Amino acid sequence: MQVIVVGGGLVGxxxxxxxxxxxxxxxxxEQSRExxxxxxxRLDVQTICGNGATIPVLIKAGxxxxxxxxxxxxxDEANMVVALVGSVIxxxxxxxxxxxxxxxxxxxxxxxxxxxxxxxxxNPDMAAVEKILSLMPVPGAVDVVSFFDGKLLIGGFHIKxxxxxxxxxxxxxxxxxxxxxxxxxxxxxxxxxxxPFGDDEIRAGDLVYFAMDxxxxxxVLVLLGLHRGEERRVMIAxxxxxxxxxxxxxxxxxxxxxxxxxxxPVCDIAAAELSDTLVIHGSPTDRELLREEGAERVEGFxxxxxxxxxxxxxxxxxxxxxAAHTFALVDNAALSGLVGDLGIDAIISxxxxxxxxALHFARKGRIKSVAALLExxxxxxxxxxxxxxxLVSSPLSEIGLPRGIxxxxxxxxxxxxxxxxxxRIEPGDQVIVxxxxxxxxxxxxxxxx
Amino acid sequence: MNxxxxxxxxxxxxxxxxxxxxxxxxxxxAFGESPEPWVAAMAVAGVIGLLLVRIRxxxxxxxxxxxxxxVVSGAWIAASVVGAVxxxxxxxxxxxxxxxxxxSGFTTTGSTVIADVTVxxxxxxxxxxxxxxxxxxxxxLFTIAILPLLGIGGxxxxxxxxxxxxxxxxRPRLAATARTLxxxxxxxxxxxxxxxxxxxxxxxxxxxxxxxxxxxxxxxTRNTSVxxxxxxxxxWIVIFFxxxxxxxxxxxxxxxxxxxxxxxxxxxxxxxxxxVGVSTVVLFVTVHEDGxxxxxxxxxxxxxxxxxxxxxxxxxxxxxxxxxxPLLVLLCLMVLGGMSGSTGGGIKSLRALLAIxxxxxxxxxxxxxxxxxxxxxxxxxxxxxxxxxxWAFLTAYLMISLAGAGVVAAYGYDLLTSISAAMTAIGNVGxxxxxxxAYDNFAHFPGLVKVVLAGCMLFGRLEVFTILAxxxxxxxxx
Numbered sequence: 001m002q003v004i005v006v007g008g009g010l011v012g013x014x015x016x017x018x019x020x021x022x023x024x025x026x027x028x029x030e031q032s033r034e035x036x037x038x039x040x041x042r043l044d045v046q047t048i049c050g051n052g053a054t055i056p057v058l059i060k061a062g063x064x065x066x067x068x069x070x071x072x073x074x075x076d077e078a079n080m081v082v083a084l085v086g087s088v089i090x091x092x093x094x095x096x097x098x099x100x101x102x103x104x105x106x107x108x109x110x111x112x113x114x115x116x117x118x119x120x121x122x123n124p125d126m127a128a129v130e131k132i133l134s135l136m137p138v139p140g141a142v143d144v145v146s147f148f149d150g151k152l153l154i155g156g157f158h159i160k161x162x163x164x165x166x167x168x169x170x171x172x173x174x175x176x177x178x179x180x181x182x183x184x185x186x187x188x189x190x191x192x193x194x195x196p197f198g199d200d201e202i203r204a205g206d207l208v209y210f211a212m213d214x215x216x217x218x219x220v221l222v223l224l225g226l227h228r229g230e231e232r233r234v235m236i237a238x239x240x241x242x243x244x245x246x247x248x249x250x251x252x253x254x255x256x257x258x259x260x261x262x263x264x265p266v267c268d269i270a271a272a273e274l275s276d277t278l279v280i281h282g283s284p285t286d287r288e289l290l291r292e293e294g295a296e297r298v299e300g301f302x303x304x305x306x307x308x309x310x311x312x313x314x315x316x317x318x319x320x321x322x323a324a325h326t327f328a329l330v331d332n333a334a335l336s337g338l339v340g341d342l343g344i345d346a347i348i349s350x351x352x353x354x355x356x357x358a359l360h361f362a363r364k365g366r367i368k369s370v371a372a373l374l375e376x377x378x379x380x381x382x383x384x385x386x387x388x389x390x391l392v393s394s395p396l397s398e399i400g401l402p403r404g405i406x407x408x409x410x411x412x413x414x415x416x417x418x419x420x421x422x423x424r425i426e427p428g429d430q431v432i433v434x435x436x437x438x439x440x441x442x443x444x445x446x447x448x449x
Numbered sequence: 450m451n452x453x454x455x456x457x458x459x460x461x462x463x464x465x466x467x468x469x470x471x472x473x474x475x476x477x478x479a480f481g482e483s484p485e486p487w488v489a490a491m492a493v494a495g496v497i498g499l500l501l502v503r504i505r506x507x508x509x510x511x512x513x514x515x516x517x518x519x520v521v522s523g524a525w526i527a528a529s530v531v532g533a534v535x536x537x538x539x540x541x542x543x544x545x546x547x548x549x550x551x552x553s554g555f556t557t558t559g560s561t562v563i564a565d566v567t568v569x570x571x572x573x574x575x576x577x578x579x580x581x582x583x584x585x586x587x588x589x590l591f592t593i594a595i596l597p598l599l600g601i602g603g604x605x606x607x608x609x610x611x612x613x614x615x616x617x618x619x620r621p622r623l624a625a626t627a628r629t630l631x632x633x634x635x636x637x638x639x640x641x642x643x644x645x646x647x648x649x650x651x652x653x654x655x656x657x658x659x660x661x662x663x664x665x666x667x668x669x670t671r672n673t674s675v676x677x678x679x680x681x682x683x684x685w686i687v688i689f690f691x692x693x694x695x696x697x698x699x700x701x702x703x704x705x706x707x708x709x710x711x712x713x714x715x716x717x718x719x720x721x722x723x724x725v726g727v728s729t730v731v732l733f734v735t736v737h738e739d740g741x742x743x744x745x746x747x748x749x750x751x752x753x754x755x756x757x758x759x760x761x762x763x764x765x766x767x768x769x770x771x772x773x774x775p776l777l778v779l780l781c782l783m784v785l786g787g788m789s790g791s792t793g794g795g796i797k798s799l800r801a802l803l804a805i806x807x808x809x810x811x812x813x814x815x816x817x818x819x820x821x822x823x824x825x826x827x828x829x830x831x832x833x834x835x836x837x838x839x840w841a842f843l844t845a846y847l848m849i850s851l852a853g854a855g856v857v858a859a860y861g862y863d864l865l866t867s868i869s870a871a872m873t874a875i876g877n878v879g880x881x882x883x884x885x886x887a888y889d890n891f892a893h894f895p896g897l898v899k900v901v902l903a904g905c906m907l908f909g910r911l912e913v914f915t916i917l918a919x920x921x922x923x924x925x926x927x
Contacts, residue, residue, distance in 0.1 A: 264821070267821040268821060268823065268830075270821075271821045271822060271823050271830070272823060272825070272829070272830040275825075275828075278817060278820055278822070279820060279821040279822065280817065280819045280820055280821065281819050281820075281821045282819045289819060292817075292818075292819070293817065293819075
């Protein structure tokens with residue numbers, strides 16, 4: 001596939017690297033000369049220096065033959081122009097634009113498109129809001145994805161020393177906790193991850209992804225040694241676009257929200273926009289203020305100011321005071337690498353989320369990938385089992401699935417089950433499959449007749 | 450201060466008064482009554498008006514805030530003085546009484562010093578009703594609507610006269626806004642006239658009551674008010690139109706142009722109707738006696754609630770005989786009054802609503818000292834200056850009421866009479882409690898009390914500040 005990425009920032013360069021890794025021909029357009037030189041060194045992509053929102057530069061980047069165009073600069077307006085030029089003038093089939101302002105996003109969606117054309121707006125801020133909202137009901141989770149209309153849940157949790165799972169063999173899970181059906185989908189250890197087999201072991205310090213029935217969540221949380229907060233209240237530090245949007249969503253769900261910001265004018269605007277949220281003027285790192293407003297009893301503490309170091313500090317502070325569940329907005333790769341083990345439940349990176357969304361859009365092919373876990377290294381697919389394919393030929397243990405591919409769950413007649421080695425899959429079943437990105441291509445062999 | 454333009458405008462307003470007096474003049478001829486009082490009043494208004502207009506034609510037509518206050522206050526006082534002339538010339542009333550009756554008319558109060566209204570000339574009854582109708586929507590607003598040539602483009606005059614804390618333009622141009630509001634007003638008046646005619650009232654009674662209902666005035670052509678017709682249908686019609694008059698006319702306009710859905714979401718309207726509902730129920734429960742028909746009790750409760758809340762002041766029953774609790778409810782309704790932008794008086798629903806929100810916010814701030822919590826109305830933030838304006842208004846309202854009550858009490862009247870007299874005057878309601886109840890009148894008050902109460906009425910109708918500004922030393926500087 002011929003891919004053009006406009007914008008060489010964190011989002012653009014990460015995307016370019018991943019897509020090049022997938023085997024596509026990538027051209028990266030960037031205005032800054034220094035950045036271009038650096039990217040040229042690091043990435044296996046073609047780089048062009050120039051303003052990507054102009055037609056000559058896009059032609060030079062090969063837009064006339066491009067299959068995919070990704071507009072990822074920091075400016076909404078520039079991205080809008082790039083995407084429109086690409087789809088309206090050059091009829092590029094797949095176009096994605098990163099747009100942060102919901103007003104721009106709405107306008108972008110309303111522009112008419114021809115049949116077969118795919119065009120998406122990717123909003124990093126709203127993606128962050130959605131992410132936090134999905135994590136909120138699952139304390140301690142770093143990642144949560146749900147399938148089959150919410151009837152199956154995959155959540156990633158850090159294994160603490162002394163919790164029930166530490167030191168267990170995966171094959172013993174079912175024997176030890178027969179009342180709580182669950183499956184380990186992926187494990188990350190020492191910065192490397194794997195789709196596990198039965199002989200793998202869970203160790204303290206691992207990041208483990210469990211698949212489970214949402215009804216079993218509370219039992220699993222007990223086993224993990226996690227607890228819910230005393231109050232349903234959520235405290236948000238930073239009345240940024242993300243903070244206000246999150247507060248509004250929580251408000252409509254009936255969750256009480258406290259929003260803290262130290263900039264008075266920003267507080268005024270937020271208070272005017274929100275209806276039930278308690279807006280507090282003060283510093284989110286002021287211990288006395290947090291105590292006064294009951295941070296020690298909140299269910300969730302979300303730090304989403306524009307200063308990401310401060311987000312880490314206020315999350316640590318709130319976590320230490322007793323907030324059940326802390327989220328920090330951190331877009332800086334070095335910083336998020338450092339704070340991973342400090343006790344903040346989830347690090348949210350809008351940039352990486354938009355990378356993830358764009359990648360998802362780019363990879364969307366014949367088999368529908370529904371989610372990506374572990375920084376896009378594990379893809380999760382939802383497929384229908386076809387008669388005559390290898391998948392339905394014999395019990396799961398005898399199919400000979402390659403390492404890195406795992407059958408997570410099966411939906412048959414509206415009922416969900418997590419299959420064992422002796423179970424069979426029948427034609428017509430809906431199947432959730434997890435696959436490591438590098439073996440995902442081999443899924444076809446198993447699924448096709 | 451632009452004195453020349455102020456006097457010029459006052460001249461035009463007097464000429465307008467002179468024109469209004471033409472209608473009772475025609476009526477007096479038609480009824481075969483003496484035209485003398487009308488000719489006299491028209492002569493006074495016409496001569497002074499012409500003098501002011503001709504002597505000082507202004508070059509500069511710019512109105513500053515203080516000019517606005519002066520024009521509006523001056524216009525209302527002048528109209529009242531001219532309006533009192535017919536009462537004097539016919540010999541029905543003396544000077545203090547005449548002024549009281551005229552002010553009570555223009556301010557849509559409806560308190561009367563005429564013991565028996567059935568014996569005075571019918572043209573005079575028409576003038577009483579008409580003065581309320583003119584005062585209801587506002588003399589100034591009428592002037593803006595029909596005399597755009599005067600060059601009044603600014604909001605200064607509009608703001609000084611429109612009831613409520615915030616004056617809205619419904620149309621881009623002020624003159625168009627004024628015309629629109631007047632059209633709605635006239636439309637409702639005609640509708641009520643037709644409804645009352647169909648219910649069996651004479652054309653004259655229907656006209657007078659339509660005038661005084663839409664203005665939320667309350668002057669009647671009968672001594673015992675609307676109750677004297679003895680018709681439940683008439684009473685329900687009057688209840689409906691009083692309610693309409695107590696609602697913001699901007700909302701009526703929105704319904705007319707097909708934006709009724711957003712009207713229903715208006716929180717002031719909901720609050721207003723809520724007060725009507727709750728008070729009706731309370732009055733019904735406390736007033737209903739065994740043996741009385743339930744339908745009658747409901748109607749009496751609804752009628753008195755709406756009549757007092759919208760500050761109309763009609764009566765269908767002698768509420769003086771009621772127990773203390775229902776009387777207290779009526780006293781509260783007198784203070785609350787209609788919606789902002791309606792023809793009703795009182796402190797207005799919007800002010801009450803915002804004061805309550807502001808109070809809630811203040812309490813909230815005690816618990817969360819760092820909270821940023823603006824007072825909101827209809828989803829938008831109400832600025833601090835509007836809020837402090839409301840608190841200042843309530844303070845001034847209370848102080849003027851107490852001062853008025855003090856003057857009444859100084860003449861030896863009882864507590865209930867004193868307080869309700871001041872409240873009914875500043876709220877532009879009409880009847881009070883005690884010695885000035887539903888079937889009583891104000892004739893027994895001494896002259897000074899009448900003048901003070903007339904002053905309270907003007908304060909109330911012009912939203913306190915317009916007149917209060919004249920008493921500020923800063924106003925007369927430069």
